[in-house]
Amino acid sequence: MIGRFRIPKVIYPFFIIILFSCCSKDEDDSHHSDGDVQVIFENDPVSGINIIFMGDAYTKTSLEKEKGKYYIHGINTIEALFRTSPFSEYKEHFNAYIIYAESVDMRTSTSNITTNTKFGSIESTHGSTGLTTLIVPDQKKINEYVFLVTSKTRSNRDVVLMSVNNADRGSARTNQNLAISGNADTRIMIHELGHAFSGLADEYFFDGNLVGYNSVAIQPDNLDVTDDLRSIKWNQFIGLEGYSDVGAHEGGGYNQFDIWRPENNSIMKALNNGNFNAPSRESIARKIMSLRNRNFDFDKFLEIDRLSMSNKNLKHIQVNYNTPELNFVCDLDLH
Numbered sequence: 001m002i003g004r005f006r007i008p009k010v011i012y013p014f015f016i017i018i019l020f021s022c023c024s025k026d027e028d029d030s031h032h033s034d035g036d037v038q039v040i041f042e043n044d045p046v047s048g049i050n051i052i053f054m055g056d057a058y059t060k061t062s063l064e065k066e067k068g069k070y071y072i073h074g075i076n077t078i079e080a081l082f083r084t085s086p087f088s089e090y091k092e093h094f095n096a097y098i099i100y101a102e103s104v105d106m107r108t109s110t111s112n113i114t115t116n117t118k119f120g121s122i123e124s125t126h127g128s129t130g131l132t133t134l135i136v137p138d139q140k141k142i143n144e145y146v147f148l149v150t151s152k153t154r155s156n157r158d159v160v161l162m163s164v165n166n167a168d169r170g171s172a173r174t175n176q177n178l179a180i181s182g183n184a185d186t187r188i189m190i191h192e193l194g195h196a197f198s199g200l201a202d203e204y205f206f207d208g209n210l211v212g213y214n215s216v217a218i219q220p221d222n223l224d225v226t227d228d229l230r231s232i233k234w235n236q237f238i239g240l241e242g243y244s245d246v247g248a249h250e251g252g253g254y255n256q257f258d259i260w261r262p263e264n265n266s267i268m269k270a271l272n273n274g275n276f277n278a279p280s281r282e283s284i285a286r287k288i289m290s291l292r293n294r295n296f297d298f299d300k301f302l303e304i305d306r307l308s309m310s311n312k313n314l315k316h317i318q319v320n321y322n323t324p325e326l327n328f329v330c331d332l333d334l335h
Contacts, residue, residue: 029065030064030065031060031063031064031065031068032063032064032065032068032070032071032100033063033100033102034100034101034102034118035099035100035101035145035148036099036100037097037098037099037100037148037149038071038074038097038098038099038100039095039096039097040075040078040096040097040098041094041095041096042095042096043091043092043093043094043095044093044095045095047157047292048093048094048095048157048292049093049094049095049157049159049288049291049292050094050095050096050097050146050149050150050157050158050159051078051081051094051095051096051097051159051161052096052097052098052099052145052146052149052158052159052160052161053073053074053077053078053096053097053098053099053161053163054098054099054100054101054119054142054145054160054161054162054163055070055073055074055100055101055162055163055164055165056101056103056108056117056118056119056120056121056136056162056163056164056165057103057105057106057107057108057115057117057118057121057164057165057166057167058070058101058102058103058106058165059102059103059104059105059106060102062106062165063100063102069165070098070100071098073163073165073183074098074163075098076186077161077163077186077189078096078098078161080186080187080189080190081161081186081189081190081193082094082096084190084274084275084276085275085276085281085305085308085309086276086281086284086285086288086304086305086308087284088308089285089304089305089308090285090288093288093291093292097149099145099146099148099149101118101119101145102118103116103117103118103165104116104117105117106165106166107165107166108121108122108123108134108164108165108166108167109121109122109123110122110123118138118141119136119138119141119142119162120136120137120138120141121134121135121136121162121164121167121180122134122135122136122137123167123169133169133170133171134164134167134169134170134171134180134181134182135171135180136162136164136178136180139178142154142160142162142178146158146160156177156291157291158177159177159179159193159196159197160177160178160179161179161181161189161193162178162179162180162181163181163182163183163189164180164181164182164183165182165183166182166183167181167182167183167184168182168183168184168185168188169181169182169188170182170188170189170191170192171192172192172193172194172195172196173195173196174195174196174199176196177196177197178196179192179193179195179196179197180192185271187267187271187274188271190267190274191267191268191271194267194268194276194280194284197284197287198221198280198283198284198286198287199219199220199221199283200220200221200222200268200276200280200283201220201222201223201252201253201268202252202253202254202268202269203222203223203251203252203253203261203266203268203269204251204252204254204268204269204270205251205252205253205254205255205256205259206254206255206256207256208255208256208257209255209256209257209258220253221233221234221279221280221282221283222234222252222261222262222266222268222277222279222280222283223252223253223259223260223261224248224259224260225258225259225260226248226260227248227250227260228248229247229248232248232260233279234246234262234278234279234282236298237262237278237279240302242306242309243278245263245264245277245278246262246263246277246278246279247262247263248260248262249261249262249263249264252269261277262277262278262279262280263277263278265277266280268280278305281305282298282301282305285301285304285305
């Protein structure tokens with residue numbers, strides 16, 4: 001799927017005249033330039049929610065047009081997202097773009113090595129869990145590249161999918177619309193977007209409880225500290241036809257005990273299941289409608305959700321997975 005291109009609006013007309021006068025017929029146009037914007041699709045360029053894919057640690061050789069690594073990672077990520085419920089059912093509310101960013105180095109920095117990448121991505125140790133995760137500290141640079149896409153100051157309708165080349169981990173800034181993932185698996189990015197877009201918490205856990213860490217403090221829609229089905233956050237699903245998997249399953253937010261998740265498995269618990277659970281789908285749909293200044297109708301959501309689950313045959317498989325097969329962790333301490 002090939003989108004169309006826009007010249008960044010910060011370029012003035014006389015620069016364009018100079019550009020064309022200086023170009024020769026032999027100029028190599030086989031690679032994207034830093035700052036090129038590719039429109040994948042637009043449903044409402046004025047007030048739609050913008051999904052903006054950008055990459056760190058991609059050098060010039062990765063920016064080859066059509067079959068380049070940057071393009072392939074971008075288009076695969078966007079297409080995977082809009083195959084995932086509820087984003088697929090609410091696609092009309094979104095626009096999607098790839099903006100190209102060229103780095104000097106193709107590796108991210110670590111505690112021992114400093115590299116030169118466009119957005120300064122770093123592999124860092126997560127303070128509360130001790131796990132290694134990815135962070136991208138240069139928020140100013142990210143905002144500059146968002147502006148090249150929208151010609152506006154970054155808003156809560158601008159959602160950045162940051163792919164870090166040659167990495168396999170992920171992180172997110174909860175409710176800040178920044179999902180960060182290595183390029184090993186698009187499911188990591190979708191998991192991280194659950195954090196970034198709708199404030200969902202990790203549903204996996206370790207043996208015992210993580211001392212001093214309380215993921216419920218961020219008030220996620222997919223964890224609760226009670227197993228009382230009459231008062232649990234997602235009680236609206238209890239007993240509904242088609243939602244028999246929804247209940248109170250102990251373990252989540254890195255803690256094995258005294259915290260409950262809605263379903264046995266979901267993409268927020270393990271990559272083996274590529275689906276958000278039903279309360280998480282509702283949470284995402286509510287956020288979409290809120291950003292679009294539309295009223296959320298739960299009955300309408302159920303109608304759409306039941307149909308999509310039936311058509312896609314995405315009923316959740318009850319398997320005994322806990323930790324994902326690839327490394328990902330939400331950096332909750334950075335919110």
